[in-house]
Amino acid sequence: MRLLPSFVALALGLLVSADPLLSPYRVHERRGHIPVGWSYDRKHDSTAAIPLRFALKQNNIDAIGDYLMAVSQPESEGYGKHWSAGEVFRKFSPSTESIGAVLAWLEENGFDSSRAKLTRNRGWIEVQATVEEAERLLQTEYHVYGHETGQEHVACDSYHLPEHVQSHVDFVTPTVHFDAKISKRSGSGSPDGTARSVGQPGHGTSPKTTGEIQTLLNQLESCDKQITPICLRALYGLVYEPLAASKNSYGIVEYTPQAYLQSDLDMFHSNFSQGLVGVAPEMVSIDGGYAQTQYTGFEYNGESDLDLEYAMNLVTAAQPITLYQAGDMVEGASFNNFLDAIDGTYCTFEGGDDPTQDAIYPDPYGGGYEGPEDCGTAKPTNVISTSYSYNEADLTPFYTARQCAEYAKLGLMGVTVLYSSGDYGVAGNGGYCLTPNGTYSLNGTIFNPSFPGTCPYITSVGATQVNPGSTVYDPEGACEQVIYSGGGFSNYFAMPDYQKTAVEYYLTNYYPQYPPNIWNASGTSRGFPDIAANGANYVVAIDGTFNLVYGTSCSSPVSGAILTMVNDARLAVGKSPIGFINPTIYSSSFAGVFNDITMGGNQGCGTAGYTAVPGWDPVTGLGTPNFPKLIAKWLLLP
Template structure:
């Protein structure tokens, strides 16, 4: 993690020397702009009380990448020897030195020890303070910002910490972080007043549709017009019946109000696998999540119907699929809420979460889920697919680095984590790009990468297509119908060691001919996606009719299903799950096990984007899965 944060600091200049008058203090975080939809209202009342939270630096976190490589690299003697949750907690829990240093600083600054509370998992220290006290403590000034929906938010432009305290703190809230999910709590429609909200209609990366299908086609010769399960099985060689289903697991994550309809699943399966008719996914409710039926339509049912119809079909009726349904209809949920539930060591936000970023439970305002927040209540599946994403620039580097470390922990525990790479090519969600001052704009020219796709500890999945007038026996191209495969280079994370050979080959032989100020041209940043799968013309049953659907939202669950079957083959012969796959798939021993994509691009930000070329590229990664080759190669590993 030290490598990741060092890269962030060098490339973005977030830590700079403070005014000499502050002497021992240094800028810890600085925000470059006010996010879209927000505007300055007023200076905050100095007597108002705010919950100041200090994210404590996790012990040994600088070495987490090394630990993960030990259990994930195919040439390591520790390959496949995954850790238990207890091992992870012991290794990374903040040290007594860190806790002591922060508490001592607070006491020296006039805060009685009884005011500073350590959260139960030792991740955060919280102290209730007045704005005046916070401003003095952090050498900053707090303001109130208003959102176009009417919601207000407290933030500062930058804040300072003493030099001796900085190594012990990741970040502080509320400070420079802005709420990426904004709700109006009044009104009957949960979509009303939504800014950037995971799971909310019209926000984030969601599948797209061209509408109802008039004539259903289910023959291999029609896969360039309509993708059905037989097309995917033919494209990727997925002819396999599970042998170890009771030992295996496949998880799909959805965020309320996104929800599936059982009638849609049954309609789909009646056409494509009648043994699944009447079968529902095993649902794990997180923070009041449920398969809501109050609101229907493509914006509410499209994502979940798509993920489950194809995920369940491809792993067959023999393999149970787990649905992690996160968040209620009022507070919603973030990636952190989900991570809290599957790893209790991540529940570090005041025994819950950071209200500037995450759903807080019990609902502090009433009307939502009022039970205790889910902390370590859900078992992580061997493979977890998520078809949602932020823009990397939505969040600060420190926040993303902390979350990225959690994905590394899941990898240590043998979990494969997949995220869709986005549907707007080199642009961000909604086709918005960055401008020179850091704001979003449809007319922006600076490439806008996604997150968590840029985290080096997850597997990012891009999109391909069966080219028009082509067959499943011919090579696919990058998806250029309705959506464009998200891809590019991170502005926050350094290039991981496992990726260097592949990315350096790309940059040496196919260097993008764009000005250095519109993309991260340093040659030192994380490239994404890692792999790809078909993302165009999917036949999906939604609200009682078949529609054509497009998106990396298709690609991620399909890839997850294929990797779940690889796990099945390993588990059937007594081997461990594949866990974090990136070090393996980028290794020389896996050369040629993906179908290389060499056609198409991912336009955006007023450019043609990047181009799919031989080898890895920032459009389709290493290519699409070849199941027989993947199984054969993984079965050779310990």
């Protein structure tokens, strides 16, 4: 499981070290292409301010997979003995040597102690610099990029670090990454969507719809046409009333401007769960996030309405739902904002704010959230579901490795983290695939995996469907209506040990007949998704009407609700939450507890994609949950 730093080094092709006394500069990160929707605008003003952040290397991070397996593998003596936030902090806090090396280098380049600030968790060093100073320090050139919506972003094509500093730094922001927007937007706040649709991770990952429903069907015999809660309960055997709701928790993550409408929740619940009418989720605001109502429509309300309506219904009125609403209407937010707030070891140890200005908050340009950045202020729930994603190729190997390690830390603390696997089959968001030169194209032929779906420390959720003409008592197939279940093999992350038997069986018996230059055919990379759930024909109340909705955006919150009820059963008998589930669900003791999906595929990139087959496959993973079998197996574990 010691895969992150070694694979990152491999992916970047780092040069062999030279004489340390000379400490030559080396390329630390390089971006191969400009993400879809962005284009070069102009050279950045040399006198403009840039809030540089240096992500320091963490101690013992190469062994984080081993630590996680010790509390997550069912055969382990330490199963379920999760760590406290303090234990996580002490184990992974960057060394004094790393802090000293970076501070000394900054001081040599004119940034004395009054300008270079170490965050309270010792994980970041922050410096306010002019563009001219940053370009000299990192041997790069900063540009301003424009998005098709009017958003602007500051970035460079690559940057350099001295050889003796490289080993102490994961990455620097803002540099090559397009996960956050730090410059003043033009036209933000206009109702035509300007600067609205890129204010969250993975532009293009929202659920899809075929429009308004004329006649509402709520019978089991109609589940091939409309999915309602009774369909899901019948498909997955979810007949359960919570017993330990006060000890349990389930969190849904949304990124502003996506927001729910209470009137939509009430409309849905009045038809499917009367006890929830008038009930709102318990909202935790992250960096100015709020349930905005200024802009409405499917683009703004579809995701959040979907997630909350089904999550709340399936866990029943007895179990409160936590809504993590990240980012304000101007700046938006990235996954790093959420991780800052949810994991105190990522930003500020043992809670509280770290009132230093970073690349996003406080908004240095005015008009946005100007309070302190939320760091360690949000308590993590036992299960967290997120229906947003990037393409893996949008981000650099160092950056994805750092985030992936943070999900491992959450697993160590007993948190189950679910991410939707994507809606475009083997293609990336929007149906874009990669080309031989590393750029995106709708005509590309190289498979484009999602992130964090490829992170080995989260559970990736694909999508299935009740096949046309079938019932909930018939086997489901892979989703091939409107969307295709995202799946495939990572280009960044090595195959984790817990997955080897299942993936090797697939590659031995059902090897994809595609040229090795369009997919990662090494046989040593992380496969995804891990599991699946229905993602087609959902009935969702959006802006006062019922709509048919499709996507892995549906399957992730439904899977999270089912796992939340498993947690309830364990907590009711005095056991720990299930935490990081992958080592358990891939184990031989859990064989047969998921409904195996053997029909359908996930086309994309001009191909038929992969095919659902017996056992694990890169379309539907291990299959869909069978709640009675899952709860019985997990109750037997310590």
